[in-house]
Structures are given as structure tokens and as C-alpha cells.
Amino acid sequence: TYVVTDNCIGCKYTDCVEVCPVDCFYEGENMLVIHPDECIDCGVCEPECPADAIRPDTDADMDRWVTFNARYAELWPVITAARDPLPDADARDGLANKLDTLFS
Ligand code: SF4
Numbered sequence: 001t002y003v004v005t006d007n008c009i010g011c012k013y014t015d016c017v018e019v020c021p022v023d024c025f026y027e028g029e030n031m032l033v034i035h036p037d038e039c040i041d042c043g044v045c046e047p048e049c050p051a052d053a054i055r056p057d058t059d060a061d062m063d064r065w066v067t068f069n070a071r072y073a074e075l076w077p078v079i080t081a082a083r084d085p086l087p088d089a090d091a092r093d094g095l096a097n098k099l100d101t102l103f104s
């Protein structure tokens with residue numbers, strides 16, 4: 001599976017949603033996640049993300065994000081069409097450790 005990681009937080013460009021053939025992105029207030037049981041591992045979303053936030057779960061240190069994506073994909077609603085990025089998307093693109101501020 002692929003997973004959405006830290007740099008989606010506060011950006012949410014949603015280009016990824018447009019290309020996913022199985023509509024397995026789920027939307028939180030500040031970021032999206034991928035449902036690991038629905039992703040067919042096609043990889044087309046990875047290069048589409050302007051924030052470079054999508055990774056294969058085979059990358060190093062992805063355990064935290066696999067758990068995170070699996071958990072919130074069960075709680076958040078599916079998103080099937082792109083929408084405008086968050087207002088501060090360009091300003092927040094690339095900031096470090098966004099997850100630490102997600103729920104504060
Ligand atoms: Fe969707 Fe393919 Fe990305 Fe999985 S890898 S989330 S199936 S576009």
C-alpha cells in the first residue's frame with residue numbers, strides 16, 4: 001500500500017484524489033489518508049502530490065504512517081474529487097514535524 005505522510009498536513013492539495021482508480025483516499029480536516037485495504041498499489045498518486053507526501057509503505061520508517069493511515073481511513077469520510085488546497089498550503093509545504101502540531 002501507499003501512505004500519506006507528514007507533509008500533507010496543512011496543505012491538502014488533493015491532486016492525489018483525482019488520479020486514484022479505486023477512490024481510496026479519506027479526508028480529515030487537515031490532511032488525507034489512504035485506506036490500506038483498498039489501495040491496489042498502482043503508484044500513480046505518488047508523483048501527483050505537489051508536497052511529495054505520498055510514499056510506498058516499503059520505504060524506511062513508514063510504520064507510524066501505516067498505522068496512522070489505517071486508523072483514520074476508518075474514521076474519516078471518503079473523498080473522490082479534488083478541491084481547493086488549504087489556504088496556507090504553499091506556506092506550510094515543507095515545514096518540519098507537522099504531525100506534532102496536528103492535534104494542538
Ligand atoms: Fe490510489 Fe494507486 Fe495511490 Fe493506492 S497507489 S492510493 S490505488 S492512486
Ligand code: F3S
Nearest residue numbers: 008013014015016049
Ligand atoms: Fe495531501 Fe498531496 Fe494529496 S498534499 S491531499 S497527499 S496531493
